[in-house]
Amino acid sequence: MSIKEIENEIVEEFEIFGDDWEGKYEHLIDLGKNLGTLKEEYKIENNIIQGCQSRVWLHSEKKDNNIIFSAESEAIITKGMVALMIRVLSGHTAKEIIETKLEFIDKIGLKEHLSPTRANGLVSMINRMKMDAITLSK
Amino acid sequence: MLVKELKHIELNTEAIRKDFPILNRKINGMPLIYFDNGATSQKPQQVIDAVSNYYSNTNSNIHRGVHTLSREATEAFENARKVIAKHFNVKSDQQIIFTAGTTDSLNMVCNGLARSVLKQGDEIILSSYEHHSNILPWQLWAQENKGQLKVIPLNADQSLDLNAIENLISEKTKIISIAHVSNTLGLITDLDKIKIIAKKHNLILVVDAAQSAPHMAVDLEKLDVDFYVCSAHKIYGPTGTGILYMSEKWLSKLPVTKPGGGTIKTVSFEKTEYADGALRFEPGTPNISGVIGFAAAINYMDQFGMDAIYKHELELVNYAQSKLAEIPQVMLYGKSNDKAAVISFNVKNTHPFDVGTLLDKYGIAVRTGHHCTQPLMNLLCVPGTIRISFAIYNTKTEIDFFIEKLKKVIDMLK
Structure with a gap:
């Protein structure tokens, strides 16, 4: 599936909640719980994404021509967001990753996570994923 | 209490x-249920009106103008100093210096003492629950001057182990700088006890009152510390202003570290004579509306x-x-x-x-x-x-x- 197709799939998945934010967040929490843990060897200082109130580790590697992401966070909501980002971006080429606008975040009503408050690291996470993609594609 | x-x-x-x-x-x-007052409090209409009225009717630069607006603005600004001095029971309103807030005040105290009292290798006592703002200026000084920060430990209940202070003091200790109230825990520091220790060892006592000034009566004459600092915005006032109180002896003794327009008596290229009193420490155009709003906030609290x-x-x-x-x-x-x-x-x-x-x-x-x-x-x-x-x-x-x-x-x- 292309990034756009995965984004659309997530939008559909969240549509059933409508204005029910509790349902939406419960789903996000479930996604976080199901993400699993990152290998201990990847939980290193270099992999920590700056700017998150909870620690988030992101490991990026290149397989064939695609970039593969794995990540973990101490906070479960952040982990849910991480899970969504991995689902959308992991396994695609650097070019695809860099070019995507990630419009699904707004569409599923989680735009508040893109605010520039220091507590919130989603923007840093996205930037880091794109940066890693650029670095690995060189 | x-x-x-x-x-x-x-x-x-x-x-x-x-x-x-x-x-x-x-x-x-x-x-809205607002439980983040430790970060900043909300503002009553009285404060909002004071700021808005100032800009609508009085706005002018203070202290130098001959015209009506400048005189009115100066009066409002200096009246604010009186209101705040009275609230904290300070003998002379000149002991209340307007700053950009607690952080600015702490930096001014630290830089002033660094230029007058502190010598290479000196030691400063802080507590385990200090806000970064009361750590970083001292740490910066210590790093540049082979100084040392000594930290008052916590008891099991997270209160400060005041009995440990005596052991932290050496002949190199010059200052105790401490939060009146922990911004994280809400615990109140027993300043009376600390003051006795400070007086006994002739230490300068600096109090970070950012989290106590909003919540409790403070009588600075009685408290009798060297420096006491707080922000307006946590006490129902505007952001970007606060005070630095200093005891009378420091008013003439603390060196000017932020020189600028308004702080002087006379200036020539060879030599400058600085003003007496609070103005000595208030360079540039101050946060006039903020100070006026601050006084409105103090008046608001004092009615209760x-x-x-x-x-x-x-x-x-x-x-x-x-x-x-x-x-x-x-x-x-x-x-x-x-x-x-x-x-x-x-x-x-x-x-x-x-x-x-x-x-x-x-x-x-x-x-x-x-x-x-x-x-x-x-x-x-x-x-x-x-x-x-x-x-x-x-x-x-x-x-x-x-x-x-x-x-x-x-x-x-x-």
Whole structure:
């Protein structure tokens, strides 16, 4: 599936909640719980994404021509967001990753996570994923 | 201060709430419950009007103008100094210096003492629960001057182990700089005890009152410390202003570290004679509207009296603490039944960020994270806490709603 197709799939998945934010967040929490843990060897200082109130580790590697992401966070909501980002971006080429606008975040009503408050690291996470993609594609 | 001594004073919270327009706001469709007063308090209409009226009717630069507006603005600005001096019972209003806030004041004290008192290798005593703002200026000085920071440890209940201070003092110790109230825990530092130690060893005592000035009566004449600093915005006033109080002897002794327009008597290229009194430390055009709003905030609080405010908030703290203690997953820090209006806690096996994010969805504003006290977080072995902090307009009904939603949030995160 292309990034756009995965984004659309997530939008559909969240549509059933409508204005029910509790349902939406419960789903996000479930996604976080199901993400699993990152290998201990990847939980290193270099992999920590700056700017998150909870620690988030992101490991990026290149397989064939695609970039593969794995990540973990101490906070479960952040982990849910991480899970969504991995689902959308992991396994695609650097070019695809860099070019995507990630419009699904707004569409599923989680735009508040893109605010520039220091507590919130989603923007840093996205930037880091794109940066890693650029670095690995060189 | 004990609540039973203050039984006779009662606040009319319902009427008070009407003074704060922001309390009408809905957050995510829910009425705002603002429990982040430790970060900044909301502003009553009286303060908003004072700032707005100043810009609508009086705006002009102060101290030098010959025209009517400048005279009126100067009078309003200097009147604010008098109002604030009276509130803190300061002998001369010149001992109240307007700054950009607590952080600015602490930097000014540190830089002034660095140029006068401190010598290479000297030592400064801080507490374990200091805000970064009361660590960093001293640390910077220490790093550049082979100095050392000595830290007052915590007791098991997270209060300060004051008995340990004597052991930290050496002939190189010059200063104790300490929070009057911990911004993370709400615990009140026993300044009387610390003052005795400071006097005995001839140490300069600097008090960071950012978190005490909003909640309790402070008599600076009686308190008799060298420096006392706080911000207006945590005391119902505007952001970007605060005070640096200094005892009389420092007013002429502390070197000017921020020279500029307004601080002088005469200037030539060879030599400058600085002004006497507060103006010596107030370079450039000050935050005139902020200072006028600050005085309006002080007047607002003084109509109720700080004892009534303290009693109201202490009741809220004790009520919230007891309700939180009933939730098995909640871990409270710095528990005490006589503290300022701040409570820190965590929920077992959850990250503070998750709890704070979900509470916000219910319209409840709390603070999560390290609260600019990372050394304290390290001592508590936590990445952060959830902090709720109260003000004059908060109610037990709000606490009940918060507790109900906190339980729901804990359930969601299970």
